[in-house]
Amino acid sequence: MARELWKGNEAIAEAAIRAGLEAYFGYPITPQTELLEYMSARMPALGRVFLQAESEVASINMVYGAASGGARAMSSSSSPGISLMQEGLSYIAGSEIPAVLVDIMRGGPGLGNIQPSQADYFQMTRSAGHGDFHPIVLAPSTVQEAVDIMYDAFPLAEKYRTIVIVAADGSLGQMMEPAEMPPMRSVLTEAERGAWAVRGAAGRPKNVITSLFLNEQELETLNLRLQEKLKTIQMNEQRWEEVETEDARYLLVAYGTVGRTCKTTLREARKQGHKVGLFRPISLWPFPTPRLRELADQVRAVLVVEMSAGQMLDDVRLAVEGRCPVEFYGRMGGVMPLPDEILEALAEVEAKVKAEVEAKVKAKVDTKVLSLNLNL
């Protein structure tokens, strides 16, 4: 396939279709609507299911149903719609059903606006619903990366029987960029479908899909198994990108669109002679903690940049564990940070670190002088 110009939302839809998506359920919401619109044309043409539900609550429960039948099913929405899906997501997690969801984040809280945001980080990574679970959350920063992540989302969800959320912001959904589409995969064959799926039990013991376990021992056993699974996912599925970290003294940490914006900042900072690196988490859950911790030992300070009040910031602090200062620069309400303002924030961090070092040196000198005086 050649490189073609794709709008982010449409590219994600096409990649999902090529990944063997069999059923799409959704409800329109800006800045995600082109994804649903694209599905409405392409899915019926391929003889697959497209259904515009009456609400996001219905959409996610339709995904629950179709996926329980062993089909590759998904939905997509933007922040307020994702909030409505929390209950369904929790049921899907409790039932251990593989499902895929796309969140094209917009400004909040509330109806907020339709401009780009990254303020759903907590909502997605901390559980995406009640109860103890985490979906796998993957954050692309270019249209090509969104295609690649979407294409792999179903096998990944099926491997662990878990939810995979593709988390992008409104600007990635709306922008156009060249991307190369992967080849068309056929839909799952009967033999390939999960043996757990409910698709008629003739000739075999029946399968039951439920998230209701009234016996507390049984529910704790389920939870212990889920936690074991999450540990395996944490071991196997951490993804990130590093840019010029080898000799970095200052480290930018950002994901998604802000991650790519930081690349422009980094180029400019390097031009000015500053040793700056970039750590861009791609899997927000599981968060790439061990590698970031290693880098924290090497750098003088970390600057986290987000389109939020500082949500990934918590994960960065947990990873760094005080090894170096962690500073933050964020914009909210749909405002996208530009490279020059990130550069300014970086300069402030550098100045602060240098002032602290100088103060320490001065304190040492003062102590020496003091001790000399005492000796006299």
Next chain:
Amino acid sequence: MHEEIIFSGFGGQGALFAGQLLAYAAVDAGKHVTWIPSYGPEMRGGTAHCTVVVSDEPIGSPLVRRPTTVVALNLPSFDKYENLVKPGGRLIYNSSLMDVQPNRADIRYVAVPANEIGETLGNVRQANVVLLGAFLATTGALPLDVVESALDLHLPERQRKYLASNKAALRQGAAHALATLTPAYT
């Protein structure tokens, strides 16, 4: 090569499409490119703009504060972006719709009577493509024929009858810009 262009005008003037056309052509020319629209609750008569970054290198930020070129289809766009053009950059504007005095000496102004040229070719709504032609001639960012091929492939179905006149609009916009460029710059 690294160009950061903002196309801006009233909704319906085709600022977004002119930017898309450039983006399609940039892909065909093997460049890296990003196109990002303003996507507020816009409607015809409101303002709309898009940012296009074309580069030989992978693109970081798809948004820019100081564009190398601004293409202003209407007066509010001229007023909004005149001070933001990067020193050494250019402001290409639709002189059919504005009578303006340039305020800066460190950027180049390219006045193109885009509505008139479009009207002469039979469709005033081609002003956007006229200005795109002027952009290509002024910067040499991409050859005209690559953009013509992009028109062949991407002009919407309902506009196909204007294919030939759009190509003429592109050429005339380019010719007008070349004819008015000061020798110091050419």
